[in-house]
Amino acid sequence: MTDIRSYEGGGEARFGDYVQLLKPRVMSLVVFAALVGLLVAPATLHPVEAFCAILFIALGGGASGALNMWWDADIDAVMRRTQSRPIPSGRVEPGEALAIGLALSGISVVMLGLATNLMAAALLAFTIFFYVVIYSVWLKRITPQNIVIGGAAGAFPPMIGWVAATGSVSIEAFLMFMLIFMWTPPHFWALALFMKSDYGDAKVPMLTETHGRKSTRAHVWWYTVALVPFSVVLAFTTIGGPVYMAAALILNLMFLRGAWAIWRRDETAAEADRYRVEKSVFRFSLYYLFLLFVALLADAGLRVMGG
Amino acid sequence: MALRVEHEMHHRRFGRNLGLGVVLAAFVVLVFALTVVKVTQGARFHADDGKKNTGTVTQPATGGSQP
Structure with missing residues (x-):
């Protein structure tokens, strides 16, 4: 037994x-x-x-x-x-x-x-x-x-x-790559600002801990600025169309607004409202990428229906 | 205390084996389906090959009849 x-x-x-x-x-x-x-x-x-x-x-x-x-x-x-x-x-x-x-x-x-x-x-x-x-x-x-x-x-x-x-590989494939590539940093750093992580205990260097939160806020803004051109240019390629163009304009403006808000405020303000802005930008960034890809699908559908 | 033939460990192993079996069976079905598609597409792609071959075979025959 x-x-x-x-x-x-x-x-x-x-x-x-x-x-x-x-x-x-x-x-x-x-x-x-x-x-x-x-x-x-x-x-x-x-x-x-x-x-x-x-x-x-x-x-x-x-x-x-x-x-x-x-x-x-x-x-x-x-x-x-x-x-x-x-x-x-x-x-x-x-x-x-x-x-x-x-x-x-x-x-x-x-x-x-x-x-x-x-x-x-x-x-x-x-x-x-x-x-x-x-x-x-x-x-x-x-x-x-x-x-x-x-x-x-x-x-x-x-x-x-x-x-x-x-x-x-073509320009369209390259731009889809760049879209996710440039989107990841502001998306993740917005999360890093409000998540109390233990990367420090695991000895993994995270921007919030190596360069501080102020620098991370600046990084979120500048990486979002760098993301926008890639996202918008995709509208002018063969896979872009009216739906993607409209989605890209609206979503990029919203993302820029959120990233700007993150950059312009300090930790005291963030702690006062429990990182409300950072959390909403993080959530929005998920929708941003999902909706842009859905818009690409919609334009592809329109092209098929239009013959 | 009676000896339990079916230990919890046996259930767990059975679950793993069943899972692996299902995955392998699905893989076999998938490879078979892919093969059928590739062969069918290949057949369609080479559909005109027979006619071309007949042409090349008959040409030397007619050529051979000339002096």
Whole structure:
């Protein structure tokens, strides 16, 4: 009986723990971004090919999530938000996460190449490499600009979706990449201003802690200013249209207004109203990106209906 | 105390095995569907190849009849 008792204690993983390794919430965002990139592209894939493309782009994203959890297990164990992840909680062994991450990386890249084209597969491989090696292993722990660099990895999915359909990178794919790339820093730093994080305990340099909150506020404003041209120029490309143009004008003005408000106020004012402005800008930034991509889809729909 | 044949651990392992089985079955179905699509598209893409081949085969035959 003692032998059987020794198995008790919840040390063995459930299937869901392996799913958690793939960061399913991030995967759902990857699916949406890649789907938009694929649908607005001026080429059509067979529905089965399109399904495979989205699935394997998402799986590649999940694989990089597993590799990230493997590498960052020491940080995750320190921070409250991440302590319950499969590796720090002891449900999945680090070696298992590494093996799953590597295997799924290989499967997703090869299958995307077989389903669509080699260029898309190469881009997916580069994205995984970038997120895991360049961001997680190399730069995340040494520079407060880590959010900017990490944002690049998150910006690849619509570009890969586009390349899966067309076979090459074009200005439209590049601008969709830049849209997410430039959007990530102000979005995340707005969050960092009102979230009491424990990145300091985990020794991860965050702008709010290395350069202070005043500097972070300035960063939110200037990165939003830098984001606007990329977002607006997309309206004048082949995937832009009246819906996107209208959405871009309104949403960019609103984002600029919010970022300006963040920049112009100090900590005393922010603490007085419990970071109301920072919280609303953070929430708005989520809608900003989502609605711009929906607007791209709407214009693509209009083009299809218009013949 | 009776020996429990079905321990909680067995349930957990069964869940994992079932999950993996479903994933593998779905993968097989997907690869099969993708293969069918690729082969069908390939067949459509090469639909004219037969006619062209007939042309090239018949040409030397007519040419050969000349002195």
